[in-house]
Amino acid sequence: MLSTETRVFSEVTTLLDCYLCVRNDTTDICQPLTIEDHAVQPSAEVSPPKWHLGHTTWFFEELILVRFMPEYECWNEQYRVLFNSYYKSAGEHWIQGERGNLSRPTVDEVLAYRSYVDHHMRLFLSSESLQGKESDAEMASEVAEILEIGLHHEQQHQELLYMDIKYILGVNPITVTYDDTQLLKAVPATGELWTDFDEGVYLLGHCGNGFAYDNESPRHKTYIYPFAMAKHTVSNGEYLEFIEAQGYRIAKYWLSQGWDWVTENRVKHPLYWLLEDGVWYEFTLNGKHALDLNAPVTHISYFEADAFASWKGCRLPTEQEFELYLQQSTAEYGLTRTACHPNDISADVGQVWCWTRSQYSAYPGFKPYQGVLAEYNGKFMCNQFVLKGGCVATPPGHYRHTYRNFYQPHQRWMFSGIRLSKDIEWR
Numbered sequence: 048m049l050s051t052e053t054r055v056f057s058e059v060t061t062l063l064d065c066y067l068c069v070r071n072d073t074t075d076i077c078q079p080l081t082i083e084d085h086a087v088q089p090s091a092e093v094s095p096p097k098w099h100l101g102h103t104t105w106f107f108e109e110l111i112l113v114r115f116m117p118e119y120e121c122w123n124e125q126y127r128v129l130f131n132s133y134y135k136s137a138g139e140h141w142i143q144g145e146r147g148n149l150s151r152p153t154v155d156e157v158l159a160y161r162s163y164v165d166h167h168m169r170l171f172l173s174s175e176s177l178q179g180k181e182s183d184a185e186m187a188s189e190v191a192e193i194l195e196i197g198l199h200h201e202q203q204h205q206e207l208l209y210m211d212i213k214y215i216l217g218v219n220p221i222t223v224t225y226d227d228t229q230l231l232k233a234v235p236a237t238g239e240l241w242t243d244f245d246e247g248v249y250l251l252g253h254c255g256n257g258f259a260y261d262n263e264s265p266r267h268k269t270y271i272y273p274f275a276m277a278k279h280t281v282s283n284g285e286y287l288e289f290i291e292a293q294g295y296r297i298a299k300y301w302l303s304q305g306w307d308w309v310t311e312n313r314v315k316h317p318l319y320w321l322l323e324d325g326v327w328y329e330f331t332l333n334g335k336h337a338l339d340l341n342a343p344v345t346h347i348s349y350f351e352a353d354a355f356a357s358w359k360g361c362r363l364p365t366e367q368e369f370e371l372y373l374q375q376s377t378a379e380y381g382l383t384r385t386a387c388h389p390n391d392i393s394a395d396v397g398q399v400w401c402w403t404r405s406q407y408s409a410y411p412g413f414k415p416y417q418g419v420l421a422e423y424n425g426k427f428m429c430n431q432f433v434l435k436g437g438c439v440a441t442p443p444g445h446y447r448h449t450y451r452n453f454y455q456p457h458q459r460w461m462f463s464g465i466r467l468s469k470d471i472e473w474r
């Protein structure tokens with residue numbers, strides 16, 4: 048978060064440059080799509096791309112322009128309902144599972160809305176009220192803080208766009224390619240397989256330098272028993288062994304709810320895997336390809352991750368163990384620009400979000416954002432599990448090791464994978 052003591056007017060101007068860059072990145076992601084791709088919603092948890100374009104615009108309009116620019120006039124008052132996601136304190140909002148029912152506004156109208164808001168954001172952020180008037184220092188600081196949160200919020204939606212676009216294209220019976228970049232062949236993991244950690248008291252959570260969401264704070268002490276963490280994520284080949292060992296048919300490996308989910312939905316393999324004439328394929332944003340056995344398994348639910356760990360005689364790490372593992376990593380993080388598909392099981396970060404066994408809940412002393420943004424994270428701390436490590440779709444500059452992603456245990460349309468953990472005898 049931006050400190051009200053250190054953030055001043057000149058940094059707002061810098062954030063304007065960041066604002067324009069982030070906003071352009073979002074529209075670039077949608078560039079390969081057809082008009083039809085923008086509007087469909089094949090699942091309640093998947094939003095149409097045009098909704099993402101509108102919602103991320105609504106955020107800046109509602110939280111900055113409406114509040115701080117007295118002369119601003121909303122592009123369309125009805126958009127304040129259509130593009131509000133879940134902020135009850137901001138008024139009514141459209142039902143998430145019905146976003147794809149609407150043919151209007153059109154894609155062109157949503158893009159015009161984005162241009163209108165971007166134009167007024169330029170005017171506002173370069174206005175005299177934010178350029179050196181001492182009396183407006185407090186307002187400038189608040190604007191800068193909301194703007195920075197908004198930029199990271201839009202980057203979250205950029206990752207969601209990759210997820211949703213993949214699902215939208217993947218349900219088509221006709222094979223579709225979003226990006227024709229050639230996928231790189233993955234290589235097997237080499238070297239040591241496990242990293243050991245000693246029992247002790249460790250400091251975890253955001254240290255206060257740079258941006259972080261409210262749910263990453265405060266930094267706090269936690270006691271951890273000795274454990275070992277796998278130095279590579281689980282590969283497609285390893286997971287295929289689980290399938291061939293009839294793992295999806297043996298109840299003892301599954302949590303009770305997980306077994307119900309598998310049997311009721313007839314789940315037999317990871318999302319986007321296809322078995323054709325005895326050969327396994329995988330649908331990717333780069334088209335359908337023969338399954339790369341050395342690549343990280345991805346699009347795995349918590350139920351599947353936990354069952355695989357049980358089959359291997361291991362377990363999923365806790366959130367605290369995973370963050371401790373990441374703290375000792377020297378890997379540089381960055382989005383894979385050659386293709387939006389994981390291909391390195393040896394990477395510590397930036398390939399797949401890895402499930403932890405930790406329920407998503409507040410840290411000791413957690414303080415949510417103020418105002419409308421108090422609903423940003425805390426209200427979702429129920430019936431979800433934490434994932435760590437970032438993925439190939441996470442935008443550059445958005446990830447940090449304290450990042451707490453979270454999803455419900457049955458969900459798997461995100462770029463989720465598995466890193467195993469095991470106890471070291473301490474009794």
